[in-house]
Amino acid sequence: MEKKAKIFIVDDEPEFLLALQRALEAESLDVATARTRGEAQKGILTKEPDIVILGTLTPGREAGSLHRWMKENALTKEVPIVVIDAPLEKRLISGWSFDEGAQMDAVEYLTKPVQPAALVPLIHTLLGVVAKRIKVLIVDDHTVVRDGIRALLTLQKDISVVGEAVHGKEAVEKALQLSPDVVLMDIVMPVMNGLEATKSICKQCPQTKVLMLTQYADEENIVRSEQLGAYGFIPKSAASSQLLDGIRGVSRGERFKRPLAL
Incomplete structure (x- = not known):
């Protein structure tokens, strides 16, 4: 309904x-x-x-x-x-x-x-x-990271932050509740890590796209996140413009991967 x-x-x-x-x-x-x-x-x-x-x-x-x-x-x-x-x-x-x-x-x-x-x-x-704004859920266990991302996204007229989560379990719950278009997902978090949360969200919320945003930008995590259903992977060291490009791209169903060499 x-x-x-x-x-x-x-x-x-x-x-x-x-x-x-x-x-x-x-x-x-x-x-x-x-x-x-x-x-x-x-x-x-x-x-x-x-x-x-x-x-x-x-x-x-x-x-x-x-x-x-x-x-x-x-x-x-x-x-x-x-x-x-x-x-x-x-x-x-x-x-x-x-x-x-x-x-x-x-x-x-x-x-x-x-x-x-x-x-x-x-x-x-x-x-x-x-309805046309891209609804984003921010998932990270560090308050300063969430605040920084929210501040950036709030300035964008086509993006709306609909919620935040501090670990993977909460991310799954919020995704089911809020139906975001894009989830920005950290990997290393308490309770449930980002990879497990990605697997669950991609299974239970097929319309939601997961974009990994983490400092652990190694090939193993990239491959694993893609296998679990993530649409993209961006290191936290990437420029703000690249993060925005990633959000807009995956919201359209495009795959997005930022090169590891920055």
Whole structure:
């Protein structure tokens, strides 16, 4: 069964919230809602939405605070946000301040009144953009490595980091849960090594491509990883551009092997 796209709406006007929820649910979308910043933070982390529609919140500037929280949180910073601001006469009470509005990173900025039905085409367009991004799962037992890779990938408009894992067993679980397009897989890790995890992922998640990224770039590991189903192998000493080429290539089903001599 195909998974429904998930939309999270945050707004403190009950009538608008309900009308928008019904309009999107009529399009077979999975919709969750919140009326306060606290509810929204919990719900967004739990639901892991594809898009957040961030409307008005009282008191004023609460919406801006929620927006900043999302952009500072590694788990939510890449989620597209559609902002629906209060009309000018209500902006001091429940809307965004001028500075917040000028600095925000939103894919769309609208001002009430907005007809819920008019938002449906926009949401479908944004979902199409989200669906085309390459979903990547990073697997490495070193935090500094994962953070560095995430920082690089976050800068790419066509790539989205959907999760991280610190060992092979967790990688298999996350792959089944998140259905990434590409898994960046280290080899030497606790609990379950990357080769065993690659074998399991390739068997259980045939649509997911595994790209080995490790400091152990010897011929034996390369051959073994290919035998287990990996689509490519890149040493950690490779340039960032080569890593990006590898991710994009294997996401298209292309085999990728970086030469050992760098």
